[in-house]
Amino acid sequence: MTETAHRTQAQRREQTRTALLDATIDCLVEVGYARTSVQEICARARVSKGAVQHHFTAKAELMAAAVEHLTTKLRRQLAASLAELPSGGSGVAAAIDLLWAGYSGTLSTAVTELWVAARTDPELRAAIRPVDRALGRATLEQVTQVAGELPPERAEMLFWLTVNLTRGLALDAELGGDPARRRQLLEEWKRIAVLLYQDATTAPS
Amino acid sequence: MTETAHRTQAQRREQTRTALLDATIDCLVEVGYARTSVQEICARARVSKGAVQHHFTAKAELMAAAVEHLTTKLRRQLAASLAELPSGGSGVAAAIDLLWAGYSGTLSTAVTELWVAARTDPELRAAIRPVDRALGRATLEQVTQVAGELPPERAEMLFWLTVNLTRGLALDAELGGDPARRRQLLEEWKRIAVLLYQDATTAPS
DNA sequence: TGGAAAACATGACGAGCAGCATGTAAGTTC
C-alpha cells in the first residue's frame, strides 16, 4: 500500500499521467492497437475516464504522448546497454545482440503497433516520425562510437542493415515463427558483419 | 458496363465473393485493420451487409478468407517474376530485387496489417500461420532453384536473411522513411549477398 | 411455367466506443 497522505499537485499530476501512459503501452502490447480503448486504459491505470479527459483533450493526444513516453523508455534501455560495449570485432557482434534485444522486447512490440497504425493515421504519424528519427540517430551515434575504426559511412550501413533485419525478425517473432531459425539467422548475420568489419579495417580502400 | 443479363449461380457467388475479398484487401491497405469494418468493405464491394452475412458467418471468417485470397495473389505474383531469373551471381542480385518488389507492394502491406492484428487475435493467427508458412516455403523452393550451385543450407540462410531484411525495410517504408536510404541499403545488401555467394561457390568448405 | 432454392437487400437490435457536462475531493494561496 502506498500511503499517500499528502501529495503535491505536481506529484499527483505526474503520477496519474505516467500511470495512464504505462497503461496505454501495456494495452498496446496485450490487446493491440485496434482494441486499445480509453476505457481499457482507464481500467488498467485505475483511473476514471474523466482523468484522461483532464490530461489529454483527445485520444490521439494520449497516443502521441504514449509514443514519446515509449521512445524515452526505449532510448534509456538501449543507452544503458550500449554504454558498456567492447570495441573491435567482438564489439560488433555484441552490438548486434543488443540491438536485437532492444528491438525484440515488449517496448518495441508497442512501437510496431503504433507504427502500423500510424501508416493510415496522419495525426499519429506526425507524432511518431520525429521522435522515431531522433531515437534512430541517437542509437546510431552510440553504436558508431563503438566501431570507431570503421569508416563512418560503412558503420552506418551496417547499423541500418542490422536495425531493419532485426525489425523483420521481430515481426516474425510476433507471429510465432521458429525461434531457433531466428537465432540461426542472427548468428549468421553476426558472422557476416564481423567479416565485413574486418575486411574494412584491415584493407581500407 | 458489364451487361450481366444471365449469370449462373456459381458465377454470381464467386463474383461477389472475390469482390468482397478484394474490397477487404483494399480496405486493409487504405484505412488499416483497425478501421476495416464490414460496412466499409460492403460499400467498396458495392454489396449489402446481407451479402457478406450470406457468404461468411462472421467477420473473422471473412478475414480468414481474405488472408488466403491475399496469399494466393502474392504467390502468383512472386512465382511469375521468379520464374524467369538468371542463375549465378547476377541471379542472386535479381532475386533480391524481386523479393523486395514483392514484399514492398500493396499486397504485402495488407499482409503486414493482418500480421500485426493477428498477434493479439488467436483466431486470425491460426488462420494466417499455415498459409504464410506455405508461401514462405514455396518461395524458398523457387529461389533455391536459381542458386542451385550453392549449398542448400547457405542458400536458405541468404533467402531468410533477405526476406526479413526486406520486411524491416517495408515497415520503414510504410512510415515514410527515406527512400534513398532504403535503396542504398538494398544495394549494399545485394553486394554482400553476391560476395557471399561467390565465396561459397568458388571455395566450398 | 411454376415453385423451390440460392443470392442478395433492408431494417432493427444491443454493445461498445469517444467525447462532453456536471459534480466532488484534494491541494494551494492568502
Added chain:
DNA sequence: GAACTTACATGCTGCTCGTCATGTTTTCCA
C-alpha cells in the same frame, strides 16, 4: 480557514460497430 484552483469521478449522448430476422430478386429444375 476560506476562497480558489487543480485533479479526478460519474453519468449521459450520439455514433458506429457486428450480428440477426425478415423481405426481395435471381437462377435453377422438373
